[in-house]
Amino acid sequence: MTKYYSAKEMLAKLVSFDTVSRNSNIPLIEFVENYLNSHGVASHRVQNSDGTKTNLWATIGPDTDGGVILSGHTDVVPVDGQPWDTDPFEVVEKEGLLYGRGTADMKAFSAIALSLVPEMINAKMKRPIHLALSYDEEIGCLGAPSMIEDMAPKVKAEAVIVGEPTMMKVVSGHKGALGLTTRVRGFEVHSSLVHTGVSAVHVAAKLVVWHEQKMLENKARTENLSENALFNPPYTTLHCGVIEGGTAHNITAKDCSFSSDFRTLPSENPMDYLDAYRAYAKELEAEMQRVAPSAKIEIDVRGNVPGCRREVDGSAERLVRQITGDNAEHVVSYGTEAGQFQDGGYSTIVCGPGDIAQAHAANEYLSVEQLNAGVDFQRRLIERLAS
Numbered sequence: 233m234t235k236y237y238s239a240k241e242m243l244a245k246l247v248s249f250d251t252v253s254r255n256s257n258i259p260l261i262e263f264v265e266n267y268l269n270s271h272g273v274a275s276h277r278v279q280n281s282d283g284t285k286t287n288l289w290a291t292i293g294p295d296t297d298g299g300v301i302l303s304g305h306t307d308v309v310p311v312d313g314q315p316w317d318t319d320p321f322e323v324v325e326k327e328g329l330l331y332g333r334g335t336a337d338m339k340a341f342s343a344i345a346l347s348l349v350p351e352m353i354n355a356k357m358k359r360p361i362h363l364a365l366s367y368d369e370e371i372g373c374l375g376a377p378s379m380i381e382d383m384a385p386k387v388k389a390e391a392v393i394v395g396e397p398t399m400m401k402v403v404s405g406h407k408g409a410l411g412l413t414t415r416v417r418g419f420e421v422h423s424s425l426v427h428t429g430v431s432a433v434h435v436a437a438k439l440v441v442w443h444e445q446k447m448l449e450n451k452a453r454t455e456n457l458s459e460n461a462l463f464n465p466p467y468t469t470l471h472c473g474v475i476e477g478g479t480a481h482n483i484t485a486k487d488c489s490f491s492s493d494f495r496t497l498p499s500e501n502p503m504d505y506l507d508a509y510r511a512y513a514k515e516l517e518a519e520m521q522r523v524a525p526s527a528k529i530e531i532d533v534r535g536n537v538p539g540c541r542r543e544v545d546g547s548a549e550r551l552v553r554q555i556t557g558d559n560a561e562h563v564v565s566y567g568t569e570a571g572q573f574q575d576g577g578y579s580t581i582v583c584g585p586g587d588i589a590q591a592h593a594a595n596e597y598l599s600v601e602q603l604n605a606g607v608d609f610q611r612r613l614i615e616r617l618a619s
């Protein structure tokens with residue numbers, strides 16, 4: 233049965249699915265599939281390896297090049313331990329604000345697009361709108377790459393709009409984030425005989441200090457370059473947030489592990505940092521193995537979200553600036569799927585309703601005003617694609 237939803241009703245529907253990243257998003261996707269189907273729109277799933285989560289993409293309008301991809305993630309962050317005043321999985325409206333998990337980050341953008349599907353169809357657009365809904369964005373942008381790989385040969389689009397909350401401002405850049413876990417295996421001896429052992433704690437400390445030194449070098453090297461001026465801070469940062477190791481003050485530690493991340497300027501390649509880090513670890517490992525051949529250092533990549541690069545005369549930026557009238561320069565400090573779409577060959581921009589300040593927090597909300605601004609934006613986009 234064909235059903236119609238206002239943007240607000242569709243938002244309430246999407247929020248009602250508990251798509252915290254640890255859960256399956258398939259109930260939400262099934263709803264979207266059925267809804268699109270009822271309007272005669274076919275969609276394509278791109279699932280994860282065990283079939284518990286899936287991306288979904290669909291094309292509305294003609295099968296031609298030059299359309300626009302609207303990108304949104306379906307997952308949300310947990311509500312555990314947060315003092316919510318209302319049920320987080322129900323949209324509650326109070327004084328012009330729509331409360332609920334995912335209202336700002338970022339079910340509204342997708343809800344608006346879905347609610348406008350009947351208008352997209354009626355507009356007889358000359359170029360299509362593609363919807364691209366991903367999973368597992370919140371735990372390291374894990375879902376989108378396989379969807380982009382599936383779409384790239386079939387969908388030649390003029391622009392990708394990633395609808396993360398920017399208050400409908402045109403955001404053309406953000407840093408990348410490379411997450412690492414480093415495990416150091418030392419060799420245990422009594423600390424009075426420290427020269428016959430290998431302390432994993434001491435080696436890990438050197439590796440952590442490498443992060444700090446690299447960051448200070450970066451600060452000196454790039455903080456005054458005008459191209460970085462919008463970023464805060466205007467250089468690539470390297471930071472270790474958790475460390476664990478050792479069993480007693482008088483035993484050289486057998487194990488020490490820590491997790492860290494590199495937040496790279498979009499103009500820099502995170503892999504260059506990783507190569508330099510691995511090379512330094514190799515040097516340390518050779519020293520360790522001269523004392524104890526079993527000693528080693530393992531470095532695992534937990535996640536790699538590429539930065540969003542400012543494009544030179546990018547078609548996505550041009551399109552969205554024309555529609556919004558926003559000609560100011562904006563960058564954001566959070567990661568998105570934008571760099572992944574750029575890596576897939578698409579001109580990409582970040583622009584969506586709501587404020588990142590409300591994202592991930594208790595009592596997350598989207599103002600009705602921002603919802604309406606998002607609807608206006610997408611209606612103008614439909615008009616352009618129809619003209």
Ligand SMILES: [Zn+2]
Nearest residue numbers: 305337338396
């Ligand atoms: Zn988000």
